Amino acid sequence: MRFFVRPIHLLLIAALLALICAFAALHHFRWIERASFNVERWLGGPLPGAINLDSYQVDIEAQVVEGLDDDISALTFDPSRKTLFTVTNQRSELIELSLQGTILRRIALVGFGDPEAVEYISPGVYVITDERQQRLIKVNVTDDTQIIDAQQAEQLSLNFGGRSNKGFEGLAYDSTGKRLFVARERDPMLIYEVQGFPRGVSDKPLDVQVTQDRRRDAGLFVRDLSSLQYDERSGHLLALSDESLLVLELDVQGRPLSTMSLRKGRQGLSKSVPQPEGIAMDDDGNLYMVSEPNLFYVFRKR
Template structure:
């Protein structure tokens, strides 16, 4: 009579460890929340106020920015110049790009430390971040400007949750509410709202107020933040995550509404976007994206008949 074979204790232990590891990985990558969101959107009616990122398709994929060898970081649309701006953080420069990804001009950055993000504020006025020192630096860019020196610029340091190079990775500006959104990459991943900087009215007192929204931040099912974009028309905020290969649309209350995947086979992509670093949206809703070291993408929503 054969005795029943019992599973070896070591096999059981290894199975339990593997299961715990899978659950931990899923929790870290926010896979459960992301899966629930995707499932929820299947039967939920489309929000009429949503930008509907899932409808966007790639129009320009992985185009090399000719003449640029350094890593690009961040992206912003200038509605006055009708062009894009990005920064490089090794040989620090502010780079102006045409809407088809060609270099228009290069401006040297002096004393900016580790520039990681740039955001258009108003005509000729931008804010650039120094990631490591958590500085926000307001600059004025004239038509003949060839270099910008941080020592000559209005600036402020937040100095919150200091953690090496996991600092300010993204900026977005609400010109109506006069809010500057500042994304901290991770450890912890946060979005601050800065009121009063940059100072836009010299005749009024200068007071800076910084707030954040823990409920909104906890609801973002991504593991890091690389860039932000504020959509003036809807009042919604777009958050780019390189690690999660996702762009997330948040409504005015911080609730996720739609997503755009940066993985191969999604949105018409032939290959996964390797290291997404910056997003910007123009007046027509066309979305632009840059990826390290020097790749350029364009996403457009098909015209509805």
């Protein structure tokens, strides 16, 4: 006995499969959550106390960092020097940049493996991540520093889920709460809060507490995390996503408040930012961004 599937049944099966694939894509790219947020903000307007990232416009766009060929990764603002610091993970360097994106000096990093993020802590003190080994490394930098050896630096290993190249991708520091935010890129995408590292007094024993806000992390409607920035004035956290080409503002409860798109035609951009890897904010609220392999951006509020 032979069984035949009618053409209309084949169409129904194909339509059902297409619907399942479409739903899976919407969930994977977080388009449903993002669209819901955009509609809510369009109907309700700006939220009180928000930074309102959508009001920023590009001022310096895709400027090549002259003298830099390696992949640039991460960015932090040093308020004591009024400069920026970044790292490269191929030649392993800590690089100081002017606020206009020119190289001021280069410091060799020895024994860092895969430096991926850098964060200013206090004058002359920074934390650098080793992504694959999931290490946080405290470094001290003076005007005479030319080489930094990881073996001579204070370190903290946080091995969550084994070593991978989807490890610690971004850092941000809350100087008031003494919290170091550490972003895991994805698989899974998480933001850890570390207290007790780096320690303020070197002769005291290391007392580290690591926490996670699962509700906040579950509400991140981006595909990955590339960089973080903590705004001391508002207490809000900025999360940069390379794959989503988006900057997301989160309040103290971890709720999304505003977004800034990095796609062509948004924020005054003539072209989409190709691969955003680092974001920083200065004392005046200006945003700085770097994109692989060596592009520099500045956004100012209008």
